[in-house]
Amino acid sequence: MNAIILAAGMGTRLRPLTNDRPKCLVKVGGMPMVERQIQYLLEIGVTDITLISGYKAESLNYLKNKYGVDIVFNDRYDTCNNIHSLYIVCDRFHDTFVVEGDVYMHTNVFATDMLTSCYFARKKAYTNEWGLEVDTDNRLTAITIGNGDGYLMSGISYWTATDCRKIISHMKDVYTLKDYTNLYWDNMVFDIYQNLDIKVREIDGVYEIDTVEDLKEVEKHLKRI
Numbered sequence: 001m002n003a004i005i006l007a008a009g010m011g012t013r014l015r016p017l018t019n020d021r022p023k024c025l026v027k028v029g030g031m032p033m034v035e036r037q038i039q040y041l042l043e044i045g046v047t048d049i050t051l052i053s054g055y056k057a058e059s060l061n062y063l064k065n066k067y068g069v070d071i072v073f074n075d076r077y078d079t080c081n082n083i084h085s086l087y088i089v090c091d092r093f094h095d096t097f098v099v100e101g102d103v104y105m106h107t108n109v110f111a112t113d114m115l116t117s118c119y120f121a122r123k124k125a126y127t128n129e130w131g132l133e134v135d136t137d138n139r140l141t142a143i144t145i146g147n148g149d150g151y152l153m154s155g156i157s158y159w160t161a162t163d164c165r166k167i168i169s170h171m172k173d174v175y176t177l178k179d180y181t182n183l184y185w186d187n188m189v190f191d192i193y194q195n196l197d198i199k200v201r202e203i204d205g206v207y208e209i210d211t212v213e214d215l216k217e218v219e220k221h222l223k224r225i
Contacts, residue, residue: 004097024102117198
């Protein structure tokens with residue numbers, strides 16, 4: 001079991017906090033988001049951690065010595081969406097947690113009892129987001145993009161080796177046949193989820209920080225608990 005942290009993005013919606021750092025280094029609760037992610041992975045015994053850097057990449061180098069993570073530079077961070085961050089390390093994508101670097105984790109939701117691929121998701125009302133629909137066994141039945149009230153992608157997922165191979169195969173086809181620059185890596189799952197074995201695990205205490213307003217809301221919440 002390993003982990004890939006996608007942290008190459010420019011974080012334009014978090015400016016001015018990201019003027020001098022990638023958004024994964026923005027502090028929430030007194031600690032950079034990515035450090036908390038790494039600590040939680042290490043806590044469950046996942047030591048094979050790859051971090052994909054891009055914007056302000058040099059500021060992430062200290063994580064190598066501090067935590068032993070491997071850092072891979074995405075030289076197309078400013079022209080491609082995060083699909084390219086996964087593509088350049090697709091040889092490491094097997095029995096893998098995929099974590100977006102702008103996710104604040106108040107609690108450790110990582111687990112070693114994963115029997116299927118899994119989206120970790122919160123239940124809430126959402127607008128213009130990626131939603132997940134499930135059956136009575138919490139098996140994924142649909143991925144939606146828009147407005148809803150239910151399971152919302154959290155930016156954390158786990159993928160079995162079998163499903164990783166299918167996703168990689170489809171990703172390589174996409175790279176060959178179409179313009180991929182504006183795609184998220186989750187678009188690869190969106191295209192073929194019916195051929196994958198995915199469950200949804202409900203979680204709490206996990207927040208994606210896209211904007212300064214998101215950060216303020218999370219900090220208010222932390223003061224109340």
